[in-house]
Amino acid sequence: MTSSSLSFDSLAVHAGREDLNDLGVHAPPIDLSTTNPLPDVELGGLSYESMATGGVPGPGGNVYARLWNPTVARFESALAQLERAPTSVAFASGMAAMSATLIALSQGTRDAHVVAVRPLYGGTDHLLASSFLGVETTFCDATGVGRAMRPSTVVVIVETPANPTLDLVDISGIVAAAGGVPVLVDNTFATPVLQNPLELGATLVLHSATKYIGGHGDVVGGVVACGEDLAASLRRARAITGAVLHPLAAYLLHRGLTTLPLRVRAQQRSAIRLVEWLTEHPDVVRVHFPTNDPAWPSLAGTQMKGPGSMISAQLRGGPEQVDRVTRGVRLFTHAVSLGGVDSLIQSPSALTHRPVAPEARPRADLVRLSVGLEDVEDLRRDLAQALGPGSHGARRRSGVAMPAMAV
Numbered sequence: 001m002t003s004s005s006l007s008f009d010s011l012a013v014h015a016g017r018e019d020l021n022d023l024g025v026h027a028p029p030i031d032l033s034t035t036n037p038l039p040d041v042e043l044g045g046l047s048y049e050s051m052a053t054g055g056v057p058g059p060g061g062n063v064y065a066r067l068w069n070p071t072v073a074r075f076e077s078a079l080a081q082l083e084r085a086p087t088s089v090a091f092a093s094g095m096a097a098m099s100a101t102l103i104a105l106s107q108g109t110r111d112a113h114v115v116a117v118r119p120l121y122g123g124t125d126h127l128l129a130s131s132f133l134g135v136e137t138t139f140c141d142a143t144g145v146g147r148a149m150r151p152s153t154v155v156v157i158v159e160t161p162a163n164p165t166l167d168l169v170d171i172s173g174i175v176a177a178a179g180g181v182p183v184l185v186d187n188t189f190a191t192p193v194l195q196n197p198l199e200l201g202a203t204l205v206l207h208s209a210t211k212y213i214g215g216h217g218d219v220v221g222g223v224v225a226c227g228e229d230l231a232a233s234l235r236r237a238r239a240i241t242g243a244v245l246h247p248l249a250a251y252l253l254h255r256g257l258t259t260l261p262l263r264v265r266a267q268q269r270s271a272i273r274l275v276e277w278l279t280e281h282p283d284v285v286r287v288h289f290p291t292n293d294p295a296w297p298s299l300a301g302t303q304m305k306g307p308g309s310m311i312s313a314q315l316r317g318g319p320e321q322v323d324r325v326t327r328g329v330r331l332f333t334h335a336v337s338l339g340g341v342d343s344l345i346q347s348p349s350a351l352t353h354r355p356v357a358p359e360a361r362p363r364a365d366l367v368r369l370s371v372g373l374e375d376v377e378d379l380r381r382d383l384a385q386a387l388g389p390g391s392h393g394a395r396r397r398s399g400v401a402m403p404a405m406a407v
Helices: 008-014 041-054 070-082 096-107 123-130 144-150 171-178 228-241 247-279 318-328 376-387
Strands: 085-092 113-117 136-140 153-159 185-186 204-208 222-226 284-288 310-315 344-346 366-370
Touching: 008 070, 008 247, 041 228, 070 085, 070 123, 070 222, 070 247, 085 096, 085 228, 085 376, 096 123, 096 153, 096 185, 096 204, 096 228, 113 123, 113 144, 113 318, 123 136, 123 153, 136 144, 144 153, 144 171, 153 171, 247 284, 247 376, 310 318, 318 344, 318 366, 318 376
Parallel strands: 113 136, 113 153, 153 185, 185 204
Antiparallel strands: 085 222, 204 222, 284 310, 310 366, 344 366
């Protein structure tokens, strides 16, 4: 059976393991070698050149782990198959992946320019606004992409669902507005389980693999899925900057892919129930969730297979209540990051989006929830007690229809 004939769930288990039978092993091995023996000077030199310029092994072996590693390559192969991409390139973090992409795409372009659709993850927004990598950025909403384009624009960056407001963006519409300029989609919140941007015309798909792909809060990594030509440029940037993913991290991320579909769907089911409850809670002014976005009816089933498990809520008591709730939870952990098996809660304006320009910073009355794999009623009770008196008896809507899911 070929990978193209497998269902997503089967592919998640078996992708990147194609060489294991030939190796005589069942679990993917971890190659921790930093350096490798060379057969001779000529072949060693050819391999070094091949990996330093294109990121692929040559005739003289693997040479050096900053340039290429087989454990990392297996994870890259698996992620690429799940994103239906020709290949992928893994990095030491999501921000390393974003930085390498900007470096690779801006090379050879004078006054390189980026169009970025807000809102974005705070780290990405801060990197772009700082011009630290020598690129100028125009920030806009989805309707402003076409007007923001310049002859020197090298990439359009969009995140959907967006962090932290879960805003949805029509990827196909952004691709059309970009007019042939590469479009990068941050797919961290949706994961390849719920969304495959390359099939909608995007050029690159980026993940903070630390989140859902790792899934257990114990590994940091980033990955970009794309075509072979762009991948060669990304590997060169990775080799030059030293942003390679550690092989142990690659092993953990590869292992995380095997349960990704099960985790994402289970977390999504709980999130939908919590959204139903929070929507009717007297202390909640507004719930941000993809199914509440005006674009959801047109994107559900075409762009997205489901809304995912991230929720943001505006609290009636403002920043003071945000502080009380984040201090008052017992089952949720007050912490940054997301996508793990345990549930997290945080204030984006105070933490992940603190470096963002004031006009683009999230509201201070907003809390962001990453729904984990705990029993949903335990999660609801924890939020209820943290919200305070009256929360347990908050009115709940009867007969709310659950959105149809294709996953």
